[in-house]
Amino acid sequence: MKVSSLSQEQLRQSLSGAGLNFRIGGFVFRIRSSLAAVIDGLALLYADYPLAPHNEFADFHVEVRRPHGPRRWFRPQVLFFFDGRPWFKPLPLKHALAMLEWGLNWCVYGHVNQYLIIHGAVVEKDGYAAIFPGGPGVGKSTLCAGLVARGWRLLSDELVLVSTADGRIAPLPRPVSLKNDSIELIERFYPDAVIGPRIAATEKGTIAHLRPPADSVARAEEYAQPGWVIFPAYESGAATQLTTQPKGLGFMRAARGTFNYHVLGLAGFQALANLIDTCRCFKLIYSDLDDAVAHIARLEPPSVATRKASAP
């Protein structure tokens, strides 16, 4: 049963009652909220997500709601609750959907340690994952959305989950967070895109969320082999440059962007070293999304590149 199989009223009743169990990748999130922005946002952006039975174990229990007190009546705010406790400072009520998205990210990167978690986007084609490590503002979400528009499978826009058991990449497909100018850019680049409401004046500027393709959601338990690690850098007006990145340097850059490298200790070192060992590493400077996507599409998988390099 998918979210879209519920009527808006059923969705509202479930979310504002005991909560609704969403299956997202390998996790179950129980989400509660009676806020219209959250209910409408979930109905639009999570339409293709499978629901888990209410009696199934939920990994994360979250709620987004308004605080009690006089704040209800002037400059209304919203809080994110995890396991019944509020976390983070309150945000303006109009940022409720953004707060839910940020909170869901935090649930995973703050609590999950069976994966090495790299801050970055990751997409897949023909079984191989292209990983784009990077913090805010490097252009990874725009690239991610651009590649998804051209048929790549969305694994995640924010969190790259590297299995410490076998090195494969676990999908966590969630809405892609587009910011500022990239919202209009993706609307032009991807006419079929379903994009949620613009949320203005957040600490990241105006943001809007791109709904993941139904196929990416349906294949959310299908892992991918790591193929490429590409460090993106958006530079206004720059010609596309896709150049090889030395692996050692790539390791250090990727390690700086992890959430739990130090928590995992030796297992983290081995997981990241194996990832870098397996992948081809690049640095990408771009301003033209179409051209950047075309450059990435021409990359050969590591196995093919290795065969060619060792050919007589």
Added chain:
Amino acid sequence: MGWSALENATLYSRTWGDETLVYSEASGDTHLLGPVDATVLDFLQKGSATIPDLVAHIVERLGIEEDDELYFYVSELLDKLETLALAEHTRR
């Protein structure tokens, strides 16, 4: 006086061309080393060595010319490795 790798410090490494990554299980830190640095640390893991021993090993291993600059570099490198809890003084 000589130098050796820090006793009981278990190190794990990975090498790609001229780059060597070293992970210290004791500190939890990861270091990216160039070829000279990695050669020195590798030698120190096998036992105690003086600066002339290390310079001779680098010259033989990497084909670098022996000069005062190399002695100075190795001396400074050992101080850095000590600060990073990767190497220590020995009595030799």
